[in-house]
Every structure is written in structure tokens, then in C-alpha cells.
Amino acid sequence: MSKEKKNIKKFRGEVSRQNREYRNKHRAAVFWFTGLSGSGKSTIAHAVEKELFDSMMRVYVFDGDNVRHGLCADLSFSPTARTENIRRIAEVSKLFVENSTVCLCAFISPLLSDRQMARDVIGENDFYEIFITCPLAICEDRDVKGYYKLAREGKIKNYTGISAPYEVPEHPDLIVETDKETLEESVARVKEFILEKVKL
Numbered sequence: 001m002s003k004e005k006k007n008i009k010k011f012r013g014e015v016s017r018q019n020r021e022y023r024n025k026h027r028a029a030v031f032w033f034t035g036l037s038g039s040g041k042s043t044i045a046h047a048v049e050k051e052l053f054d055s056m057m058r059v060y061v062f063d064g065d066n067v068r069h070g071l072c073a074d075l076s077f078s079p080t081a082r083t084e085n086i087r088r089i090a091e092v093s094k095l096f097v098e099n100s101t102v103c104l105c106a107f108i109s110p111l112l113s114d115r116q117m118a119r120d121v122i123g124e125n126d127f128y129e130i131f132i133t134c135p136l137a138i139c140e141d142r143d144v145k146g147y148y149k150l151a152r153e154g155k156i157k158n159y160t161g162i163s164a165p166y167e168v169p170e171h172p173d174l175i176v177e178t179d180k181e182t183l184e185e186s187v188a189r190v191k192e193f194i195l196e197k198v199k200l
């Protein structure tokens with residue numbers, strides 16, 4: 001640890017996370033959505049966010065595409081930059097959890113080691129991994145953003161599933177197979193899972 005860091009002490013405020021959770025009437029935690037591009041992370045996370053928000057919960061989606069415009073705008077898609085991207089999201093969502101917000105983090109986050117790092121940063125008790133899965137061929141067929149086509153043509157480098165690896169979660173807390181169920185079914189299952197975990 002550097003000398004500077006050793007000399008930085010945390011100020012302990014009078015409003016605790018627990019105080020905030022009681023006021024909001026629910027616990028906070030991070031629900032980490034991982035899966036190939038086009039598997040359904042953003043669609044499900046935003047639909048769940050809307051439903052939880054409408055039921056008066058404090059909830060926020062961190063989405064890969066959005067953070068890369070600001071917080072992580074300086075980062076590329078190289079392995080080191082992807083790790084730093086995940087680290088920053090993990091640190092920010094940890095602050096949101098302290099603020100008693102249910103965080104839905106929708107990032108491809110293809111590497112086991114990066115997801116483990118996020119789990120370590122956020123803490124075992126506040127981290128749930130949701131594996132959004134769908135065969136590559138179907139994700140490619142959906143090609144929501146048109147990037148698979150560009151990746152196949154070699155116009156985008158390091159594209160997960162095409163020219164960069166995706167490491168399947170070993171022990172996800174929830175698996176959602178979006179090629180086998182409708183969006184409504186997926187949203188309902190994820191919502192039910194979250195509500196159970198954030199019950200006070």
C-alpha cells in the first residue's frame with residue numbers, strides 16, 4: 001500500500017447503509033449479468049429496472065454501452081482495458097450498494113478472473129451472478145448492433161465469441177436461457193430472483 005493511501009482514513013458518517021435500507025424497505029446488492037453480446041443482458045436488465053422502479057424500489061442499471069461513453073471512455077477493448085473497465089464498474093456499484101441501491105450490472109464480462117475480481121471488490125454477500133445465455137449462432141443472427149457482421153469481416157477486433165474468448169460461469173446464481181423462453185418469462189424470473197435476495 002502506498003504512503004498516501006495509508007494516510008487516507010475513511011470518514012464514518014452517521015447514516016449507515018442499514019438506515020438507508022430500512023427507509024427503502026429493501027436490501028441492496030449487485031446483480032451481475034454476464035453473457036455474449038446479443039444474449040439479452042440489456043433488454044432484461046432495463047425491463048426489470050422499470051418494474052422494480054415502479055414498485056418504489058431504488059434500482060439502477062449499469063450498462064456496458066453507457067459507461068463506455070463516460071466513466072470508461074478512455075478504455076479500449078484490450079484484455080487489460082477490459083479488466084480496468086470491470087474494476088471501475090465494480091467500485092462504483094459498490095458505492096451504490098452503500099447508498100442502498102439495487103444495482104443491475106449488464107456487461108459481457110467474458111473472463112472468469114474479471115468476474116471474480118468484481119465479486120472480490122463488491123464482497124461475496126452483495127454479489128449475485130446471473131448468466132444470460134443463448135447460442136452464439138442465435139446472438140449472431142439477432143446481431144442487435146450489427147457488430148457480429150463487422151467482427152466476422154475483421155473490421156472489429158477482439159470481439160467476444162468471434163475473436164475473443166467468453167468463459168462460461170462455473171457457478172452462476174441464476175441461469176437465463178433466452179433462446180428457450182420469451183422476454184416476459186426471462187424478466188419475470190430475474191425479477192423474482194432479485195426480490196427474494198433483497199428482502200429485508
Ligand SMILES: Nc1ncnc2c1ncn2[C@@H]1O[C@H](COP(=O)(O)OP(=O)(O)O)[C@@H](O)[C@H]1O
Nearest residue numbers: 037038039040041042043144178181182183186
Ligand atoms: N428471452 C429473452 N430475453 C432477452 N432478450 C431476448 C429474449 N428473447 C429475445 N430477445 C432479444 O434478444 C436481443 C438481446 O439484445 P440485448 O439486450 O441488447 O443484448 P446484450 O445486452 O446482451 O448485448 C433483443 O433484441 C431482445 O429483444
Ligand SMILES: [Mg+2]
Nearest residue numbers: 041042064106
Ligand atoms: Mg447490452
